[in-house]
Amino acid sequence: MSVTVRVQSEDFDISKEIAFLRRDNPRIGAIASFIGVVRDMNEGDSVAEMTLEHYPGMTEKSVEDIITQACDRWQVMDAVVIHRIGTLKPLDQIVLVVVSSAHRGDAFAACEFIMDFLKTRAPFWKKEQTGKGARWVDARAADDAAAERWQR
Amino acid sequence: MSVTVRVQSEDFDISKEIAFLRRDNPRIGAIASFIGVVRDMNEGDSVAEMTLEHYPGMTEKSVEDIITQACDRWQVMDAVVIHRIGTLKPLDQIVLVVVSSAHRGDAFAACEFIMDFLKTRAPFWKKEQTGKGARWVDARAADDAAAERWQR
């Protein structure tokens, strides 16, 4: 089992990350992944660019905690989480989550769980440059709801 | 909205398929994907290789039907399904499903739904070469259960 957490300003390539995670392990049958992308609109306003701030140290720790929780709940072979920081523009990739497992149900559930908890627990903050000026993005109630449904 | 369904013996590259699906569309915020991989063990026996047979014509039609159902239930921007046929070995990629959406909940749900229905509705059959000889893979009750939970 391998867990990789990276916070970086550089872009990433999902094919390379999946190849690294698979490392010719023939027990992997399923790989679920998620990419978050910067959209050109948010809350009805056009977004020119955004800056991602984070809490160094706590970020890596909190994401590793999230992955550990996922591994306690599902059969996870490997997990990769990459989150970008700094200035990003529409169409840029923000976040990548990849989970491998023997079976697809575990891979899908763990991947979505990690994303939902990353959205509500990992210390990242977005500041958008919009047509109306700069603004910090507000936390979304929908994200809290998405994380909470795993408690049921 | 674009829907791509391909049945092919060639391998695929997830990065290329995602780039094609995104086509610089700045409304996409979320891309969920799944890769199925040949394992070296099944039902306790080592698998040397497998052959995938399909029903040409019906395959494409049934996968398009599955995607249409997903689009009726969730906000799907684009979907790509690639399923390989012919002879595959452990570590080979078998199937790729990629779904893009504005938001991650829709992308995850539609991607998993498509995979679950593809496993139970799309006319593909696997024949494995194992240490005990060749055998047709039996349909799994777990796959039927996975598809049925979407009816609830």
Place this chain on the structure above:
Amino acid sequence: MANTITVLYFARLRETFGMASENMALPYDVASLEGVRATLAARGGVWAHELAAGRAFRAAVNQDIASADTAVKAGDEVAFFPPVTGG
């Protein structure tokens, strides 16, 4: 051809029957998938065994998953196959 249907077999059924497809004359009293199944099963042997009413096979008419009461008419493409195992 006017009075025939195409019948396709896949995977284990293709191997067991020793054929991938055939053109079959549609008996005058057969108008449903169940009628086609019964006609084939009446051949006896592996046909009777694999297409027994309680067996776990699947069927399609004109490339749509079909059930026993699905209508079948001359010119249709009917397929019999095991439960699918792709993905």
Place this chain on the structure above:
Amino acid sequence: MANTITVLYFARLRETFGMASENMALPYDVASLEGVRATLAARGGVWAHELAAGRAFRAAVNQDIASADTAVKAGDEVAFFPPVTGG
């Protein structure tokens, strides 16, 4: 340093307070996150406003999400920040 804690501010709070971090003397009667919050809020102005008990801020002690009753001792790293919005 023996009697101080490091306090970090992020995102909107960092901008509003005009500082990213400070070394704060830990008052002798403060042993919890709530005590740290109250000490900072007692500065008045934006501090009182942003760290009012009912406001939607979050806090961490030694890089773990913390609640009002989480213990704080000299040498700890305490952070205040808005609800997270990454991913």
